[in-house]
Amino acid sequence: MSNAPILITGAAGFIGFHTATRLLQAGRSVVGIDNLNDYYDPALKEARLQQLDNFAEFQCVQGDISDKAAMEKLWAEKGPFKEVIHLAAQAGVRYSLENPYSYITSNCMGHLTVMEMCRHTEGFKHLVYASSSSVYGGNEKLPYAVEDPVDHPISLYAATKRADELMSHTYSHLYDIPQTGLRFFTVYGPWGRPDMALFIFTKAIIEGRPIPVFNNGEMKRDFTYVDDIVSGILGALDHPPVREGRKAPCRVLNIGNNRSERLMDFVELIEKELGRKADINFLPLQPGDVPETFADIRAINELTGYKPTTTIAEGIPRFVAWYKDYYNIES
Numbered sequence: 372m373s374n375a376p377i378l379i380t381g382a383a384g385f386i387g388f389h390t391a392t393r394l395l396q397a398g399r400s401v402v403g404i405d406n407l408n409d410y411y412d413p414a415l416k417e418a419r420l421q422q423l424d425n426f427a428e429f430q431c432v433q434g435d436i437s438d439k440a441a442m443e444k445l446w447a448e449k450g451p452f453k454e455v456i457h458l459a460a461q462a463g464v465r466y467s468l469e470n471p472y473s474y475i476t477s478n479c480m481g482h483l484t485v486m487e488m489c490r491h492t493e494g495f496k497h498l499v500y501a502s503s504s505s506v507y508g509g510n511e512k513l514p515y516a517v518e519d520p521v522d523h524p525i526s527l528y529a530a531t532k533r534a535d536e537l538m539s540h541t542y543s544h545l546y547d548i549p550q551t552g553l554r555f556f557t558v559y560g561p562w563g564r565p566d567m568a569l570f571i572f573t574k575a576i577i578e579g580r581p582i583p584v585f586n587n588g589e590m591k592r593d594f595t596y597v598d599d600i601v602s603g604i605l606g607a608l609d610h611p612p613v614r615e616g617r618k619a620p621c622r623v624l625n626i627g628n629n630r631s632e633r634l635m636d637f638v639e640l641i642e643k644e645l646g647r648k649a650d651i652n653f654l655p656l657q658p659g660d661v662p663e664t665f666a667d668i669r670a671i672n673e674l675t676g677y678k679p680t681t682t683i684a685e686g687i688p689r690f691v692a693w694y695k696d697y698y699n700i701e702s
């Protein structure tokens with residue numbers, strides 16, 4: 372394996388942290404950039420970086436990917452980067468109703484700036500970037516396949532992720548930048564995000580508070596364990612698309628678990644692990660949210676051999692164990 376540094380944007384984030392860890396464990400050199408914003412507790416982001424600092428081959432710069440000057444400085448001082456895993460974004464469907472501007476800045480301007488840097492890098496190999504299952508919007512056909520229509524996003528978050536895919540196609544076509552967009556399906560696991568269901572439910576059950584369950588519990592999600600996601604990201608990184616005639620060197624792929632689980636089964640597994648019953652506050656479906664997701668993963672499987680191996684019955688206890696350890700909670 373070459374040891375040219377790989378850039379991970381959003382390295383202090385949930386998926387960025389796990390991706391960096393796997394690469395560093397394999398002996399790769401990793402440079403991260405993250406603005407450590409306070410969308411959720413920055414102390415968790417700092418704690419993830421502290422773990423990564425145990426590796427000599429890791430360094431992280433605090434900066435904003437939408438800031439062209441900061442990105443040029445990063446490339447000049449720590450690059451050039453020929454492989455980029457671009458995960459920095461303003462995540463979250465619900466928050467995009469509250470703070471729309473941060474989505475355009477980080478997800479659209481940020482994505483453009485990352486692509487501009489790649490465009491001006493001689494011998495650039497591959498940009499792998501995070502898209503989202505939310506691009507499927509209100510589609511009713513399940514499972515969601517890559518070729519299904521994605522022109523009806525129902526949240527601004529989804530619209531920015533779809534915009535990224537379109538911008539990426541244009542840049543690949545114009546400048547021959549190999550790019551792979553990965554549509555992640557509900558990622559969970561240790562060091563997970565405090566704004567996501569598993570974290571919110573675990574915390575509330577421990578603290579004896581009710582948990583909000585939307586669409587009166589009639590929700591299904593393709594929950595994907597973070598280690599499986601990292602395998603998918605790194606498998607994709609090793610398979611840069613090539614130009615085929617007039618077809619630009621770019622593609623999008625789903626990464627999910629290929630199982631749509633009932634949210635109430637997910638809740639039961641958390642209850643079982645905590646040994647406590649949840650007090651459930653049933654609520655209507657939230658604007659921008661969809662009742663069910665389910666990933667068709669044939670394309671990534673055929674390309675990279677990707678095969679998720681972690682069931683929610685295995686993954687949830689690992690999250691709960693991490694949560695208790697991190698927050699010093701006695702069993």
Ligand SMILES: NC(=O)c1ccc[n+]([C@@H]2O[C@H](COP(=O)([O-])OP(=O)(O)OC[C@H]3O[C@@H](n4cnc5c(N)ncnc54)[C@H](O)[C@@H]3O)[C@@H](O)[C@H]2O)c1
Pocket residue numbers: 380381382383384385386387404405406407408416434435436437457458459460461462463476477481501502503504554555556557558559564
């Ligand atoms: N976790 C999921 O279930 C999920 C599902 C679909 C898509 N995604 C996408 O995967 C990627 C990673 O998600 P995550 O769950 O790790 O989220 P995360 O919020 O934990 O990580 C994103 C990181 O990017 C950083 N960041 C945000 N805006 C930035 C900017 N302008 N400049 C520099 N850094 C910035 C944040 O500080 C954060 O540390 C995101 O693009 C997200 O949209 C995640």
